[in-house]
Amino acid sequence: MRYSLRQIEVFLAIAHHENVSRAAEQLALSQSAASGALKELENQFDVQLFDRIGKRLKLNEQGRLLRTKAESLLALATEVQEELSTDKALGNLQVGATLTIGNYLCVDLMEAYLQAAPEAHINLNIANTERIKHELLNFDIDIGMLEGEIQHPDLDIQAWREDKMVCFCSPEHKLAKKQQVSASELKQQSWILREIGSGTRQTFDRAMDKSAGKPQVRLELEQTEAIKRAVSKGLGISCLSEICLEEDFKHGNLVPLACNELDLSRTLYLAVHKHKYRNASLEQWLKLCQEG
Structure with a gap:
């Protein structure tokens, strides 16, 4: 074989960081060793995988085509190594989840996963829908768990479970004692909402646009608890x-x-890169999601 897994590992690290120094640091290599591994890979096949822009290395078309296959290859090689070195097939997992899912649904899933693989490590990254989409496409995470709708030809997206959003206020608010409120009444209020780019905001904006139009947004906050506290204070x-x-x-x-x-119902989604190798760890997580 004319290439080594170390060369592939270096190539992927540089593709992620777009910088040889940071890639070398991630892999615990010297900068010269990382640079040499990439140069050797390119020379062996007489190809150029990056465009050099100052100190940045940006993947060119040849590099982008190689990256998806290289990610799958390295993931498979890692799984083979784990199975050879231990009798536990389940290993580490990188999970990306939007705010509500990450804070309220992932704990039970992690508990169930770690019961089957007590020595495994799960890294849970909580961010909004757009950020999770970016991390999936960049192979930073193994699976994305999303409140917002996304589309991309490189992502395998499946419906997971149904959810419903609810409008709410403080007990002292003038609408608090009403059995029903109209969409026009809601539009006249001051709103405290999640930021644009979140699945929660996406569902809310769509519902309001269909029924009443754009409301007055007083505050945009990224954290659920901060929103609830602001509402409880009457803001x-x-x-x-x-x-x-x-x-x-x-x-x-x-x-x-x-x-x-207002139609505030929505679907929660699971997303995996189509070129991501689905090892035993990822398949187990997907199974737990469907069983939960």
């Missing part, structure tokens, strides 16, 4: 998944606002 009303509001409604800290005119 405005909001809309979040009912998953993260159950305890607040139960204790009366926040009050749901019923509005039959």
Whole structure:
């Protein structure tokens, strides 16, 4: 074989960081060793995989075509190594999840996974939908768990479970005691919402556009708990998944606002890069998601 797995590993690290120094640091190599491995790979096949732009190395078309196959190859090689060195087939996992899923649904999944693989390590990265999509396409994570709808030809996206969002306010708000509120009444309120790019915001904006039009957005916050606290202080009303509001409604800290005119139902999704090698760890996580 004219190439080594180390060369492939170096190539992928440089593709990720677009910088030889950072790639070398990740792989615990000297900069010269990393640079030499890439140069040797390119010379062996008389190809150039990167365009050199100052100190940055940007994948060219040849490099992009190689990267998807190289990711699968390295993942398979890693699995073979793990199975040869241990009797546990399940290994480490990189999971990306949007806010509600990461904070409220992933804990049970991690517990179930670690029961089967107690020595494994799970890295859970919580970010908004657009960020998770970027990380999937960059092979930074093994699987994405999303509240927002995304489309990309390189991603395998499947419906996971249904969810419903709920508008809510503080107990002292003027709408708190109403059995039903209209979409026009909601539009007139000051809103505290998730940032644009989040799945929660995507669902809310779509529902309001269909029923009442754009509301007055007073605050945009990236954290669910910050939104709930701001609403409880009377700074405005909001809309979040009912998953993260159950305890607040139960204790009366926040009050749901019923509005039959708004369709706030949505689907949660699982996404994997089509060129990602589905090892035993990834398949086990997908199985747990479908069973949960």
